[in-house]
Amino acid sequence: MATRETTGGTRNESVRIGPDDPRYLAVVEKRFNKRFSASPDYVRLVSSTDQVVSAVEEAVREGRRLAVTSGGHCLEGFVSNPEVRVILDVSPMKRVYYDADRRAVAVECGATVGETFRALFETWGVVIPLGEHPNIGMGGHVVGGAFGFLCRQLGLAADYLYALEVVTVDESGQASRVVATREKSDPHRDLWWAHTGGGGGNFGVVTRYWFRSPDASGEDPARLLPRAPESITTFKAEWDWSDVDEPAFLRLLRNHGVWCERNSNADSPNASLWTLLEIHRKQFGKIIVRGVSTAGVGAEQQVDDHLAALSEGGIAPHGRELARMSWLEFALNPLPDLFAAPPGGVSAKVKDALLKKRFTDAQIGVAYDHLTRTDHDVMGGMLGLATYGGRINTVARDATAAAQRDSILDIACTTGWLEPREEAKNLTWVRAFYRDLFAESGGVPVPGEAYDGSFINHPDTDLADLSLNTSGVPWHTLYYKENYPRLQRIKARWDPRDVFRHALSIRVG
Template sequence: MPEVSDGRTSPPDGVAVSRRGLLAGAGAVAITAAGTAAGTVAAGTWGADVALAQSDAAQSDAAESVAAGADADAFGPVTVRPGDFRYDNLLRGNNFRFVGRPEEIRVVGSTDQVVRAVSEAVRSGRRVAVRSGGHCFENFTADPAVRVLLDLSPMDAVGYDAGRRAFSVQPGATLGHVYRTLLKGWGVTIPGGGCPEVGAGGHFAGGGYGPLSRRYGSVVDHLYGVEVVVVDRDGTARAVVATREPDDPHRDLWWAHTGGGGGNFGVVTRYWLRSPGVTGTDPSRLLPTAPQRMLQYVVIWSWEHITEKALTGLLRNFGTWHERNSAPGSPYAGLYGILQLSHRAGGTVMLVAQIDADLPDADSMVTGFASAVTAGLDLTPALDIRRTMPWLHRMTWPGTGEPGDVITRRYKIKAGYLRRSFTETQLAAIHRNLTNSTGGPNAGMLLIGYGGQVRAVAPGATAIAQRDVVMKAVYQTIWEDEKEDKANLAWVRGFYHDVYAETGGVPVPGEVNDGSYINYPDADLADPACNTSGVPAHTLYYKDNYPRLQRVKARWDPRNVFRHALAIDPPQAG
């Protein structure tokens, strides 16, 4: 169950702010086992059709499976159990609120090792979970019921598979590593998130997005195929390759990984990426060309001078601009904006704009955007910075996007999609909660620009159902001490419920709201004490795509091996 992970961006250079609190910012050689020179791949890897399963039935299905290469050359497997001095070092993911106690942590380096580990777990009746980057916001990999934790971090190869005419990315590769390798080798990129330490494993499967998504769509709009370790009804574990080819008998498994979330169908051991409709064999033309330079504009205002009119005006204007400039093909589709509002205790409100500096009229578009967001408001910035920098510099800056403190990182994130601007009632609720006495300095919210090319894809073409949206809203709080858990959780839950009070405390799909984003998982949506709408969590995340996801679940995980607090349930018999 690869963990879900986010598509957020990082704070601007030189601005002292809580890093996860400010998502925006400016957010050769096939490195590692991917090969030794641009355009090459490791011997015996991608494209080899070799059975990986452990039974005769799986051996006969060799055309479905892909070898991970010579196991002798792969890292691991390494098994770490309680009592081993390495155990505590490998136990935690990114959110220190959640710490499991598995019987073993299996560190794996190849698809074959994953198959064996899953086989052993199933045979022994032990619950298994999978971690690639470790950025899951909930306890999917730290559930006390998990007995075997698979650590995929050594599986971080990025390279080009000439046989499939697609780029191969293993789940343990961080986004920063993916961007560096694709740029160095071929000058291309993907529209993924701006936190470079997030792992591809969960980010891709959940429908990752980032600073280039308004221009190029979601990451999964470029997903050609997946390799997934699944478990058959008889308990046999095997690796299956599924692609978007219309005649692929496993195409439904590919579709489920285009936004169906990590941890629902099996263990992803490899992704292949190629933009739809491209032709030829030149790798440099098979994914979007990476920008050469990024223009970033940052404006920060002090809360000391923010009135209710100013705050709600910024939110309203930001939303209106996105309503008007988020159609596919819009000249503004290349502009990515984020409005970050800390709680008053945090002291600042920030607007960030990013754009490919070499797009026509890039500078004037940024100026026009900032003017539209501040129109009619009497605001004097405390800081106003406009910089142009190499695109790769911002997208791979180490450490950006990490929450809180190095010793204790604790946070709670909630989210919602928006089809248009917040209502006046919602705007009043936002101001009320950002100025109350219970929020902390690392609490607040963000509005993140979305839409553009994302809206060019039909809701059923991928598992991402929320295609007719223009923004994502994020509500968050970050703290450092376990003793502060209760107060922080109460604040962010109260904030969220207040904003969506008219729809049972959650963003029920409608004229304004459109559910939530599975890569920002929030177990509260499945809790009737928090979600009083009567609309189930799976509708908020997947809308009309959920029944199809259930059918995929029934076919590829008939034993329900892969599950977590927000997992896709098998269809009810009847």
């Protein structure tokens, strides 16, 4: 990419890319959720930490609101915001290499999840439990905790973060790079901690991560991170709504919840199985269960046992498909139809919640009503229930900023649409569904006996809207629980001018 040297040649700067340059559109349009859009004065494609430092400093000096993007997979308009005047895209920074000095694998933040999986596998045969879409950017992903297909077995990606490099801005507006590690003796350790679940766009521009398992010893990179699975077995089966009446629906969801309650300990043999139950609206879709097993030769039996558990006393799914492949083949194109979108993409709303217990029968009744009601012709609506827990729940709630360490399910009420005119009815449907599911706790999953709030990598600005969150519990408690005050102190230290902010960013304490 084009760069220019400033006079004296000591600093290497990226170019300002204006609206008349084809790269401008590539950056501005790089967003999964087409619901939001931005029209910055200019964008920059940065390819080194020095370039980030000067780009940030310049935007601050000129008083232009800045946002950083890596993979463009934000579910809310944190980057694609009309108030943002400069977008810094770190995607040219995507090296993955072993850093012998830090005894850790370094990953630059512009790498995507797929690029990282590939490099880790091809170079060392190892893996980090990253998320489910290969185009997610590492920059925004890992800092939000990050779970994926291997989370029940390996935990969150942030649990493997050893160190990171961040460009921050001080009180005077000067930008500089800082490296923060999890070493107890590191004076910057708090900044590392804040990036193990605090979420993107809060403290500075993350340029690089270093990963190493907490218990790893030695200097061989092939042993510093978990070994990649020997193989992956995927499965899919489905029910037609015409076969599922309300009692059958209740039975299916009860069975599913019971399975999760019984099989979500880290030492469960079924920690090697991750599944997603997708209940699409009756008007347009089906009920699908799909999943991923690392149990190797035992995977087929494991899947069949799971399907039998879901069907107990009820209806068995049909069309069971099973496929076995290498980890890399899977990781680069996992469950291909899961996130399939038409050319031009979709607009979406995702309303996430973490559950410590299965849904009650009353909640299953609410789900049935909203998924079968015909007074909203919402095409893309669904309820997704992803298995969670396992190794994630072996880490203390305050050991990382990712405070939710007791959940067994990550559920989401979601909807997607193509035309802006369809937005209002989709939002009305999905908001009513979520509100009614959590009606007994003010329309949101208040952390307590049954729920554990929500996951910051799946941000939902509705949680900060007092007409939709009537629980009296603020949005930040839902995302961070008791870790929030510490995050605020770290924010005050490292971003005192609140340069890095968005609708759900940590407020300066």
